[in-house]
Amino acid sequence: MAGERLLTRNWDTPDAVRLPVYEQRGGYKAARKALGMTPAEVIAEVKKANLRGRGGAGFPAGVKWGFINAAAPTKYLVINADEGEPGTFKDRVLMERDPHQLVEGCIIASYAIGAHHCYIYIRGELPKAAKTLTGAIAEARAHGYLGKSCFGRPFELELTVHRGAGAYICGEETALLESLEGKRGEPRLKPPFPAVVGAFGQPTIVNNVETISAVTHVLERGGDAFTALGLPGDGGTRIFCLSGHVKKPGLYELPVGTPLRTLIYEHGGGIREDRALKAVIPGGSSTPVLLPEHLDAPLSVDGLKAVGSMIGSAAVIVMDETTCVVRAMWRLARFYHHESCGQCTPCREGTGWLERVLWRIETGVGRDGDVDLLKSIAENMMGNTICPLGDAAAMPTLGFLNRFRTEFEQHVLQGKCPFGGRFALPAGWQA
Amino acid sequence: MALELTAERKQRLAALVGRYPNKAAACLPALHVVQEEHGAIDADAVEYVARLLEIPTGRVEEVASFYTMYKRKASGRYHIEICTNLTCSLMGAEHLREVLARELGIQPGQTTRDGMFTLSEVECLASCGTAPVLQVNGEFHEGLTPDRVKALVGELRTRAAGG
């Protein structure tokens, strides 16, 4: 792998899940260092790092921390470990292979914002990650790194693992907070933002697992050095989740700004059976699809914005020339319909409508005007909902329509799916 | 019959409740623990959690029905959950779903008559790098092929027959 590995540096050391091994490999130095600084100094370092949120929205972590009301007596840090955006599989591995890195990041971030209780909201379907993390927390407590006085300093911190129970929408930060409070995961209207009114009515910072794991390295090497690994306004390395029709799918930690082509062709080994590339979803299922002509785009917040998409959760889904994009979009629409919490009419009805019209087109019974209908449904959803799930369904629909309109129209004109109504089977499989 | 928990689980529950600023917040973890013991969240389970957390049963019911992991009736001994979201489908998951349905003689959403298997189709399991994937009672099986799926079903049947 090219370049330096920070977040994944312990992944080849299976014992690194144990505290003594983690520590032997340089762990918990950053937390000790942070606790010797003032909280404001820690926040300044994270600002200098230009660490953009790894959960989807790409908001700078240091800036977010700066919004918290320092005078409030009770504040919370909440870690978003609900990993559910289709295509994304990094947070699970970060927790399973290097739980102490996350625990250390939680200590640093809690100290910076003045939180004495941090909740890790972990997706219910990941019992192994939850167990590994719970074990690491117990070890850290036994060593005095958590509890009444972390590292013997006058800073108290409790860490609690909270398991979700199966609902993608709980990855949205305000739904997550509702769920943490023991309720249905229905998103809240913003403002107020969580930094003002968050968990249990108190100021709260919500950050993704990878964001907080990276904080450890920001403190270890300093904000400027961290930025220098990536781009000026978008620092460091991040973990790309490469999946789909590539020879070597997997997780690749690379500098922010690495071109899409390098990820797919150098690290991923290119397209399976050396077929032609057709389409790439670059940042998880909610982000608009890209074409081979976009392969030189740098993988960064601004780099993908410039080509009409988003970095999102850095989940890169690759589709080769055999792929029916109508079927691909239908599968995503079905997902969003299933996961809509139902609070807003445009999202609840719109996602269902998208799913039905796409299925109609895919199964050869699409009608004249259906392609325009899809466009108008999606456009009416955009911006008209409480949370961004409505947009998350509409944006990829509009993306596929923009880039592959002819393929949708062909389905309707021919009265059938030109790809035989299914995804091509992997080599060697018999139908 | 009123629901009872083992002493160990009761203790775990009490500890869990103490992790939150108010009792009601422990609704999700409490439902998890009760389901572990009871196999499902039925009326008895709802009642139990409501009493424990001192909240109305309606409130617990509302939560239990929102989340897919709370089972309203017990599933088969082996709950097979196959992901058919985009990456898994690109890698053959729709075909594997058919293979499973044929092997088990049931459709997704159903349980075999002997109570051995429940088959579900689920959304992305955060394991797309090793797609296609499924879980059996929460445990991952990755990089599947039709042959591996058939072998897995055979293995589970043997394990079940062995006790």
Ligand SMILES: Cc1cc2nc3c(=O)[nH]c(=O)nc-3n(C[C@H](O)[C@H](O)[C@H](O)COP(=O)(O)O)c2cc1C
């Ligand atoms: C529908 C929806 C699902 C989301 N799912 C996740 C998720 O699984 N994990 C995550 O970290 N962020 C998710 N987010 C983004 C969060 O709302 C939030 O922006 C993020 O946790 C902030 O952390 P960060 O700034 O460190 O990225 C989701 C957002 C939406 C709208």
Ligand code: SF4
């Ligand atoms: S946009 Fe959809 S998921 Fe979000 S609050 Fe509205 S109905 Fe719920």
Ligand code: FES
């Ligand atoms: S799409 Fe199946 S695990 Fe992600």
